Amino acid sequence: MAIAVALEAGALGKCRRHGCIFLGGKPLEEALALAESRFKPGALKGPFATREELALEVRSAVSEHRRRDGCPLCAKWMDE
Numbered sequence: 001m002a003i004a005v006a007l008e009a010g011a012l013g014k015c016r017r018h019g020c021i022f023l024g025g026k027p028l029e030e031a032l033a034l035a036e037s038r039f040k041p042g043a044l045k046g047p048f049a050t051r052e053e054l055a056l057e058v059r060s061a062v063s064e065h066r067r068r069d070g071c072p073l074c075a076k077w078m079d080e
Contacts (some may be wrong), residue, residue, distance in 0.1 A: 001048070005038065008029040008033035011062050015071035022068035031058050 003021065006012040010026030035058050039051045054080040 002035070002054065002061040005035045005054075006058055009034040011058075012065055013070075015074060018071050018073040020068070020071040020073060021065050022070050022072075023062070023066050028059065028062050031062060034079050 003012065003062075007014055009031035010024045011028050011031035013022050013024040014020070015022070016068070032055055035054050036051060038050070039054050048057065
């Protein structure tokens with residue numbers, strides 16, 4: 001769920017061809033604001049009891065993919 005929020009906000013991107021997740025062009029704060037607006041206890045699927053838990057997961061998801069600035073499979077293909 002956290003990745004879906006970050007993707008929708010543009011903090012993460014997803015390759016249409018390979019499905020790889022990478023850093024998007026929008027700041028993390030936009031994903032956090034979207035998560036905040038969507039959070040209602042029980043409304044989001046996932047183990048988030050509080051807004052803080054959801055925010056922590058969104059931060060973690062973006063951080064996990066921050067080293068990728070695009071799809072590594074597409075980059076490999078373009079280098080060949």
